[in-house]
Amino acid sequence: xxxxxxxxxxxxxRVKDTPELEAYYKELENLGAGALWTVAxxxxxxxxxxxxxxxxxxxxxLRELVLKSSELVTPEQAGRRVVYLVNDKRKDVSAAVGWxxxxxxxTRPGESTSAHRHKASALRFIMEGEGGYTVVDGNKIxxxxxxxxxxxxxxxxxxxxxxxxxxxxxxxxxxxxxxxALEANDYEVFxxxxxxxxxxxxxxxxxxxxxxxxxxxxxxxxxxxxxxYSWKNVYPALLEAAKxxxxxxxxxxxxxxxxxxxxxxxxxxxxxxMQLLRAGQHTKAHKHxxxxxxxxxxxxxxxxxxxxxxxxxxxxxxxxxxxxWHEHVNLSExxxxxxxxxxxxxxxxxxxxxxxxxxxxxxGFQILD
Numbered sequence: 001x002x003x004x005x006x007x008x009x010x011x012x013x014r015v016k017d018t019p020e021l022e023a024y025y026k027e028l029e030n031l032g033a034g035a036l037w038t039v040a041x042x043x044x045x046x047x048x049x050x051x052x053x054x055x056x057x058x059x060x061x062l063r064e065l066v067l068k069s070s071e072l073v074t075p076e077q078a079g080r081r082v083v084y085l086v087n088d089k090r091k092d093v094s095a096a097v098g099w100x101x102x103x104x105x106x107t108r109p110g111e112s113t114s115a116h117r118h119k120a121s122a123l124r125f126i127m128e129g130e131g132g133y134t135v136v137d138g139n140k141i142x143x144x145x146x147x148x149x150x151x152x153x154x155x156x157x158x159x160x161x162x163x164x165x166x167x168x169x170x171x172x173x174x175x176x177x178x179x180x181a182l183e184a185n186d187y188e189v190f191x192x193x194x195x196x197x198x199x200x201x202x203x204x205x206x207x208x209x210x211x212x213x214x215x216x217x218x219x220x221x222x223x224x225x226x227x228x229y230s231w232k233n234v235y236p237a238l239l240e241a242a243k244x245x246x247x248x249x250x251x252x253x254x255x256x257x258x259x260x261x262x263x264x265x266x267x268x269x270x271x272x273x274m275q276l277l278r279a280g281q282h283t284k285a286h287k288h289x290x291x292x293x294x295x296x297x298x299x300x301x302x303x304x305x306x307x308x309x310x311x312x313x314x315x316x317x318x319x320x321x322x323x324x325w326h327e328h329v330n331l332s333e334x335x336x337x338x339x340x341x342x343x344x345x346x347x348x349x350x351x352x353x354x355x356x357x358x359x360x361x362x363x364g365f366q367i368l369d
Contacts (some may be wrong), residue, residue, distance in 0.1 A: 013037040050321035052097045054305035059315035075113045097319035098291025099178035112160030115190035123173045124149040131165015138197030146231035152223040173342045204228045224259035224266040238276040250286045252277040265346040272342040277330035284364030285327035288356040290348045292320040299337025301330045307369040
């Protein structure tokens with residue numbers, strides 16, 4: 001049976017104010033209480049409602065300012081030298097979309113940050129540079145452009161660039177707004193330098209991107225033991241998948257970064273994906289619960305989000321709020337385009353809150369506002 005979406009139907013609050021009711025409400029307010037029917041229609045909408053708006057952050061506009069930060073403050077002064085990206089409607093919680101935070105961090109050759117940890121989970125997507133590395137719980141991981149790196153919650157971690165490397169820039173993604181909303185966040189600085197527990201790149205070399213798991217490997221953590229997902233493995237995997245699959249009509253060829261031991265999301269609160277749009281591909285529109293932050297890793301194109309067009313090219317970042325119609329277009333007729341994204345789907349799914357709706361009008365393509 002289809003639900004009726006009309007505020008005049010029985011079961012929706014339709015109480016009109018009277019002087020007697022207003023006096024009653026004031027009495028309740030003085031006691032730290034209230035009448036549910038005065039807020040019910042707002043807190044229980046007919047369908048999911050996001051307080052975020054779609055936004056696009058152009059890398060060309062931000063890059064020089066990101067680099068300038070490295071002239072103004074040191075990593076030690078700043079703690080983390082990051083230019084964060086904030087949604088016009090989420091400034092109060094410093095979120096890029098929903099309960100997700102993102103920013104762009106820069107580290108010069110020879111620089112490193114102090115080791116620290118926090119309850120918020122973090123991830124990195126590498127945008128520029130050479131010779132960069134991270135140390136996660138005593139595991140030193142080197143990275144290259146378009147590599148995806150995780151630093152799970154409560155794991156000691158630090159970042160740096162070798163003295164003979166090149167300035168590195170990467171996108172940070174964290175669930176800081178979510179963990180703060182749950183009043184569960186913290187921050188701690190490590191006393192000194194982390195001692196290395198394993199050889200450099202032990203984690204990625206142990207799995208090699210093959211799906212094979214060492215027979216003697218023991219892991220009891222709730223997140224992926226693979227701290228780095230290399231672009232040199234991810235992109236060929238997308239190309240191979242494209243040979244045998246049409247992919248999703250809404251996302252093209254899309255693959256989720258996963259925990260190799262479980263096949264699930266890489267961390268408890270944030271997931272991530274890489275998708276490939278074939279030359280000239282225009283996906284159909286849909287919407288779903290869950291907030292997403294995208295970065296163009298390859299190519300150029302645009303996305304239509306709630307009827308508005310957002311043009312992107314390599315390194316541009318944009319967001320799709322929960323329950324926002326969206327579709328993607330690769331503008332090249334000769335080459336593919338790739339979009340990296342991270343999201344809060346692990347939380348949405350575990351709480352049983354995921355839902356999706358297909359855009360059925362206009363053959364599945366939105367009409368631009």
